[in-house]
Amino acid sequence: MDDSKNKGTATHSIWVFGDYRNYFQNRVTLQLLSRANELAKKINAEVCATVFGHDVDEWVGEYIAHGAQKIYVLDDRKIKDYNVDIYAGLMVRLIEQHKPEIVLVGATSFGREFAPQVAKKLLTGLTADCVGLDINDKGILLQTAPAFGGNLLAEIITPERRPQMATVRPGVYREIPHNYHATGEIVRLSLPKDLPKPRVRLLSAERQTQREQRLEDARIIVCGGRGMGSFKRFRNLTELARLMSGEVGATRPVVYAKWASQDALVGQAGRQIRPQLLFSFGISGAIQHTAAITGTDLIIAVNKNPNAAMMKLSDVAIVADANQTCLALIKELKKSLRG
Amino acid sequence: MYRLEHEGGVSLDFYPCMKHKVIRKTVREFAEIEIGPIAHDIDQEARFPWEVIEKMRPMHFFGLQVPKEYGGADLDSISYAIVIEELSRVCAAIGLCVTVHNSVGLYPILKFGTEEQKRRFVPLLASGEIIGAFCITEANAGSDAGGVETHAVKDGNHYIVNGTKIFVTNGAICGAPLIFAVTNAKNSKKAASVFIVEKTTPGYSVGEIEDLCGMRANPVSSLFLEDCRVPEENLLMNLGDGLKIVLITLDTGRIGIAAQALGIAQAAFEASVRYSKERQQFRQPIGSFQTIQNMLADMATEIDAVRLLLYRACAYKDAGVTFSTEAAMAKLSCSTVASRVTSQAVQIHGGYGYSKEYDVERYFRDAKVTEIYEGTSEVQRMVIARAVLTKPS
Amino acid sequence: MKFVVCIKQVPAVSELPWDPQTGTLMRDLAEGIMNPACKHALEAAIQLKETLGGHITAITMGPPAAEEILHEAIAMGADKGVLLTDLRMAGGDTLVTSHTLGMAIAKVCPDVDLILCGCHTSDSETAQVGPQLAVELDVPSVAYVEHLEVLGTTLTMRRLADNFLETLEMDLPGLVTMTTKHYQPRYVSLGGLNDAFLAAEILILNADDLGLDPERIGIKGSATRIQNVYAPKAQKENVVLKGAVKHIVEELFARFGDRIAGAIGKDLDGRQ
Numbered sequence A: 001m002d003d004s005k006n007k008g009t010a011t012h013s014i015w016v017f018g019d020y021r022n023y024f025q026n027r028v029t030l031q032l033l034s035r036a037n038e039l040a041k042k043i044n045a046e047v048c049a050t051v052f053g054h055d056v057d058e059w060v061g062e063y064i065a066h067g068a069q070k071i072y073v074l075d076d077r078k079i080k081d082y083n084v085d086i087y088a089g090l091m092v093r094l095i096e097q098h099k100p101e102i103v104l105v106g107a108t109s110f111g112r113e114f115a116p117q118v119a120k121k122l123l124t125g126l127t128a129d130c131v132g133l134d135i136n137d138k139g140i141l142l143q144t145a146p147a148f149g150g151n152l153l154a155e156i157i158t159p160e161r162r163p164q165m166a167t168v169r170p171g172v173y174r175e176i177p178h179n180y181h182a183t184g185e186i187v188r189l190s191l192p193k194d195l196p197k198p199r200v201r202l203l204s205a206e207r208q209t210q211r212e213q214r215l216e217d218a219r220i221i222v223c224g225g226r227g228m229g230s231f232k233r234f235r236n237l238t239e240l241a242r243l244m245s246g247e248v249g250a251t252r253p254v255v256y257a258k259w260a261s262q263d264a265l266v267g268q269a270g271r272q273i274r275p276q277l278l279f280s281f282g283i284s285g286a287i288q289h290t291a292a293i294t295g296t297d298l299i300i301a302v303n304k305n306p307n308a309a310m311m312k313l314s315d316v317a318i319v320a321d322a323n324q325t326c327l328a329l330i331k332e333l334k335k336s337l338r339g
Numbered sequence B: 001m002y003r004l005e006h007e008g009g010v011s012l013d014f015y016p017c018m019k020h021k022v023i024r025k026t027v028r029e030f031a032e033i034e035i036g037p038i039a040h041d042i043d044q045e046a047r048f049p050w051e052v053i054e055k056m057r058p059m060h061f062f063g064l065q066v067p068k069e070y071g072g073a074d075l076d077s078i079s080y081a082i083v084i085e086e087l088s089r090v091c092a093a094i095g096l097c098v099t100v101h102n103s104v105g106l107y108p109i110l111k112f113g114t115e116e117q118k119r120r121f122v123p124l125l126a127s128g129e130i131i132g133a134f135c136i137t138e139a140n141a142g143s144d145a146g147g148v149e150t151h152a153v154k155d156g157n158h159y160i161v162n163g164t165k166i167f168v169t170n171g172a173i174c175g176a177p178l179i180f181a182v183t184n185a186k187n188s189k190k191a192a193s194v195f196i197v198e199k200t201t202p203g204y205s206v207g208e209i210e211d212l213c214g215m216r217a218n219p220v221s222s223l224f225l226e227d228c229r230v231p232e233e234n235l236l237m238n239l240g241d242g243l244k245i246v247l248i249t250l251d252t253g254r255i256g257i258a259a260q261a262l263g264i265a266q267a268a269f270e271a272s273v274r275y276s277k278e279r280q281q282f283r284q285p286i287g288s289f290q291t292i293q294n295m296l297a298d299m300a301t302e303i304d305a306v307r308l309l310l311y312r313a314c315a316y317k318d319a320g321v322t323f324s325t326e327a328a329m330a331k332l333s334c335s336t337v338a339s340r341v342t343s344q345a346v347q348i349h350g351g352y353g354y355s356k357e358y359d360v361e362r363y364f365r366d367a368k369v370t371e372i373y374e375g376t377s378e379v380q381r382m383v384i385a386r387a388v389l390t391k392p393s
Numbered sequence C: 001m002k003f004v005v006c007i008k009q010v011p012a013v014s015e016l017p018w019d020p021q022t023g024t025l026m027r028d029l030a031e032g033i034m035n036p037a038c039k040h041a042l043e044a045a046i047q048l049k050e051t052l053g054g055h056i057t058a059i060t061m062g063p064p065a066a067e068e069i070l071h072e073a074i075a076m077g078a079d080k081g082v083l084l085t086d087l088r089m090a091g092g093d094t095l096v097t098s099h100t101l102g103m104a105i106a107k108v109c110p111d112v113d114l115i116l117c118g119c120h121t122s123d124s125e126t127a128q129v130g131p132q133l134a135v136e137l138d139v140p141s142v143a144y145v146e147h148l149e150v151l152g153t154t155l156t157m158r159r160l161a162d163n164f165l166e167t168l169e170m171d172l173p174g175l176v177t178m179t180t181k182h183y184q185p186r187y188v189s190l191g192g193l194n195d196a197f198l199a200a201e202i203l204i205l206n207a208d209d210l211g212l213d214p215e216r217i218g219i220k221g222s223a224t225r226i227q228n229v230y231a232p233k234a235q236k237e238n239v240v241l242k243g244a245v246k247h248i249v250e251e252l253f254a255r256f257g258d259r260i261a262g263a264i265g266k267d268l269d270g271r272q
Helices: A028-043 A057-065 A084-098 A109-121 A210-217 A231-243 A252-256 A287-293 A309-313 A322-336 B018-045 B050-059 B077-090 B092-112 B115-126 B242-278 B290-319 B324-353 B360-371 B377-390 C036-052 C064-076 C094-108 C129-137 C190-198 C245-264
Strands: A012-017 A045-053 A070-075 A102-106 A126-130 A132-135 A141-147 A152-157 A164-168 A185-189 A200-207 A220-224 A247-250 A277-281 A298-303 A316-319 B151-155 B158-168 B178-184 B191-196 B204-209 B221-231 C002-006 C009-011 C032-034 C055-061 C080-084 C114-118 C141-151 C154-161 C164-171 C174-178 C202-205 C225-230 C239-242
Touching: A012 A028, A012 A084, A012 A109, A028 A045, A028 A057, A028 A102, A028 A132, A028 A164, A045 A057, A045 A084, A057 A070, A070 A084, A084 A109, A084 C141, A102 A109, A109 A126, A109 A164, A109 C094, A109 C129, A109 C141, A109 C154, A126 A141, A141 A164, A210 A247, A220 A231, A231 A247, A231 A277, A231 A322, A247 A252, A252 B018, A277 A322, A277 C245, A298 A309, A298 A322, A298 C245, A309 A316, A316 C245, A322 C245, B018 B050, B018 B077, B018 B092, B018 B360, B018 C064, B018 C190, B050 B092, B077 B092, B077 B242, B077 B290, B077 C190, B092 B115, B092 B178, B092 B191, B092 B242, B092 B360, B158 B178, B178 B242, B191 B242, B242 B290, B242 B324, B242 B360, B290 B324, B324 B360, B324 B377, C002 C036, C002 C129, C009 C064, C032 C036, C032 C064, C036 C055, C036 C064, C036 C114, C036 C141, C036 C174, C055 C064, C055 C094, C064 C080, C064 C190, C064 C202, C080 C094, C094 C129, C094 C202, C114 C129, C129 C141, C129 C174, C141 C164, C154 C174, C164 C174, C239 C245
Parallel strands: A012 A045, A012 A102, A045 A070, A070 A185, A102 A164, A126 A164, A220 A247, A220 A277, A277 A298, A298 A316, A316 C239, B151 B178, C002 C055, C002 C114, C055 C080, C080 C202, C114 C174, C141 C174
Antiparallel strands: A132 A141, A141 A152, A152 C225, A200 C164, B151 B158, B158 B221, B178 B191, B204 B221, C009 C032, C141 C154, C154 C164
């Protein structure tokens, strides 16, 4: 793989912004490097990464091992903390100098604030939260992003302005496995002398325990609605979730009836859940709820009403009493779960 | 959603105005979020949801057409009808509480009261601190208001009121209901008057809450008045003006009830449309069958037609012209349509429509009483027939 | 203190009808509501105004019907509403939207201290307009703010970003985008709504009023183009299981046991 680098012959470059914070949970930069390599083949480009911060050599090494052929590094104590304003200014200067064809940024909280500012300063186009990137037959980046709460997909292009920019959600692409033999060109740059004073200053940053993100990070969610019937019956879902080391989710009417707390609400603007397995008990399927679960791999819905919207959206639709089914599942799991 | 302007007459303009759209959306959002999730349960348990009332007070739900100087929202009548309709669409029992409070509990004091009476009672009612009601019906006096036996006898500067009122909407929660009582039994004309009787009056007590078919979250009850000493300052207008007050008040009350019935019909209709799209039989949605389509078409048309009748009555009222017949027509038609549409809605839902798991059976139960209270449909027809026959031909 | 709140009217998602034939949204049929995050931003501004005093201008860009949300904003507590409406502005991407809004703010409230926006809209969800507007006006910005406090000419904020609970400080004038976590919007009183329609101060401006170059607005001025909108193919086979609960559970594990076990990360006895 390291031999196929077309350093000397590349006519374009595809850049990936190195977002290394939370490195072990957040692999989006690596995922983008992987995709960038595939796109690069189609337009004869070289894949570069940018890394800003202080004491960043570890990440530089990682990015090379995961597909970057060239890395632009800005390493200085003055920029050791992420700062949208400052980093955007630095990125814009770099881009104006080297003129990449495409710039990709992971759609982390930082990326979603940083990329728009870079795009605006360069007066170029940016597509947010892409779930797909490709090169079309005209050699242009085809950006696929969800629209209208995830119910629809839009294909977007930036026909004229450059660079073509996109932010991409974590989990859309798979990273290239770590290649110890990979080599790459490291370009170390120094901080411009006229760096402006930061207008936004970080006073403190505490790493949050995973509590806040329980639902968003959960692999298994057992979700219940009004169809469970009562608070007592709703509690059976907690037992089911516990057996599978999953989380409990709830619809708005359930939170209202106080059978579950506000944190369990599935169907809140911006809280997208992406479990591998979702059980949906006694939920009819109001759009705000169903729009929030579009990323699920396997949905098993249980409802007495075979025509509820939720039943149509699921992989498995069980027409039965929600509570009875929950209890039967608990019994079965207790019997057959090993270890 | 049609604005009918009135400048020196009543001109028609059917295009919805922005204010009415926004008021509708605002009330709908509030009702769906705050009342929606509990509507089923409070009907089942026959529980009056004070926690929601708390939230409704600062929003002026209890002073909808009260002038600003008394702390009200000063809404026009179409806006008022929209508010009641949207509340009733989610929970008819709460819509009932609010319309009875506004139209018959508060309005008479505003219209007929002295400055002193208005000052004493209107702000408290408008803020929702006390809930209003109007008590006419008795065991022997339903449609025949002349059969009322509750009586008030002068004693110094008080009146002693005795009697029992039944089926009082908001009965168990009202703070200063208006009581329709006979005040001149000796006179063969049997004149009646209206008194504001505060619940703190010794001798005033509330009977058991009625176990009703529908509107179950509304605490409808009897009121017992045993030797209640009511100060003469609480007499509304003059002795003998009772019937006049009642007739004029009921015109306004009918607009509220018509709006309530409309809301119920609208809810049942929307549920039917949704169900027709979802429910599949014979491998297609039932909405593709002509029978169902005919039903939905008729429902849509009827609801729209009676909506216009309602808004016309509202426009006439705001224009200051007499609107008794128009109000009667609105009440009659809206309640009839509500009964018909809710019955069809249950039919469209089939077996599920008969189950408490769906809301349509509640709409069906709630709708029926709109044909009965505040003047039965038969009484409304009397009013309309009289108007028709007295017009010179 | 002078506040500007940018609000947007979006289709109420539960009613969004989409025409699979033409692949376009039938926006006209859907009821419009104020975007929830924008409403929270407005509530935050109102609460700040209640503490510090000041003036709130609500601005929105959209078709004439968007005026509705300006009345709502005034009923909630804004002092003035501005509607930017012009057919030439339609269909623009965030680059031109931020330009248009920026020009409007420069015109109607040049001495603004704090601009508040919703973190994203329920219809496009790009979350880009806020940061790009800040660049347009050359003011600092912080996105996804949960809590705000003003001390003199600095704003202190708390937010959750990438698993870090951050406390930041920003010089004013500046811009923030607000999440829906706090600042639950107050319900509007019906009297307030009535008043907002009787005596509302709503300014309606078009592209010429703002001195906008027609080449820099709307579809013409956009950097991005939407080529196609489509419904993601339902990969769900939708298996229906009916009958006695015991048998349902047996069948469920027989057919999907391995996928369930995979998600749980443990083996399920006797399923292989």
